[in-house]
Amino acid sequence: MSCRLVSRLWGQGIATEVASSACDWFFEHTNLESFVGFILAENTALSALAKQIGMRYRKEAIVKGFGVGVYRMVREHQWG
Numbered sequence: 001m002s003c004r005l006v007s008r009l010w011g012q013g014i015a016t017e018v019a020s021s022a023c024d025w026f027f028e029h030t031n032l033e034s035f036v037g038f039i040l041a042e043n044t045a046l047s048a049l050a051k052q053i054g055m056r057y058r059k060e061a062i063v064k065g066f067g068v069g070v071y072r073m074v075r076e077h078q079w080g
Contacts, residue, residue, distance in 0.1 A: 041067040
């Protein structure tokens with residue numbers, strides 16, 4: 001999943017609400033115990049959001065030539 005929020009809407013909690021709702025949906029509609037997300041290394045705002053909703057930083061990686069942080073959400077750490 002990928003999304004982009006126009007800058008005039010930044011800082012209103014919209015991204016946090018969308019991310020936490022997506023996590024809730026994932027765990028309510030699948031039997032999977034975890035998922036991972038890849039966040040561009042320079043995207044510090046999204047890295048902070050991932051941590052805020054309970055994702056844990058795992059490691060750095062290169063994906064399609066881009067440096068990313070790998071974050072993981074485990075069912076027991078889900079938002080809400």
